[in-house]
Amino acid sequence: MRLAADAPTPDWNLLEAAFECADLELRSYYDTVTGEVCVTGPFEDDPGERERIDADPQRYLEIDHVASREQYRWMERFALEEVADERLRERLLRALTGRRVFRRFKDALLEEPRERERWFAYHSSALRRAIEQWFAERDLPVGTPPPWARSPGDGPA
Incomplete structure (x- = not known):
């Protein structure tokens, strides 16, 4: 950006x-x-x-x-790459098959409040990357960076 x-x-x-x-x-x-x-x-x-x-x-x-297929990929990546609990990972991956996958994915996280919060943070981060990419692809300048952007002195991301 x-x-x-x-x-x-x-x-x-x-x-x-x-x-x-x-x-x-x-x-x-x-x-x-x-x-x-x-x-x-x-x-x-x-x-x-x-x-x-x-x-x-x-x-x-x-x-x-953001296309539903892209949001589906976010859920899939979260389950495969971010969830350490094998049983929860399997439940999330099962939720991603069939109909109403978005609802079933969120329902599967209801029993795991910490993982649910991690999912929302992951989703928010992916959405914000999509916004930044949209600006970059169009070479659109901005007057100030987004509030979620970290300055170099903030330490590791």
Whole structure:
């Protein structure tokens, strides 16, 4: 992610929400001038927002939701690489087969509160990497780094 003094500071919290949004009726856009996240859909607050976005497509970049197959890979990697308890690992991997894998994966973690918290931290980290990668792929500068970014003096990650 490239820093530039004259670049906008993104609304990092809204970016996280936009990337993770599962509502396919909603579309989110990053305003490259202000750093704001604009959301359009059936119940948008500003009826003229869609027209502004359409009128200046270079300024507003659509934010793709993180694909469910990518989120599936996050769950799979977490189970395989992060879970030391063999029985829990097997339960999580079984949850990843068949239907409703996202619900079953989270349900399998309900009995293990510490592992559940580790999963949420892992998921958050993966989501934030996806956001950083999105900016890097588009060579979009930002005025300030995201709040989760560590400065060199913070020690090991």
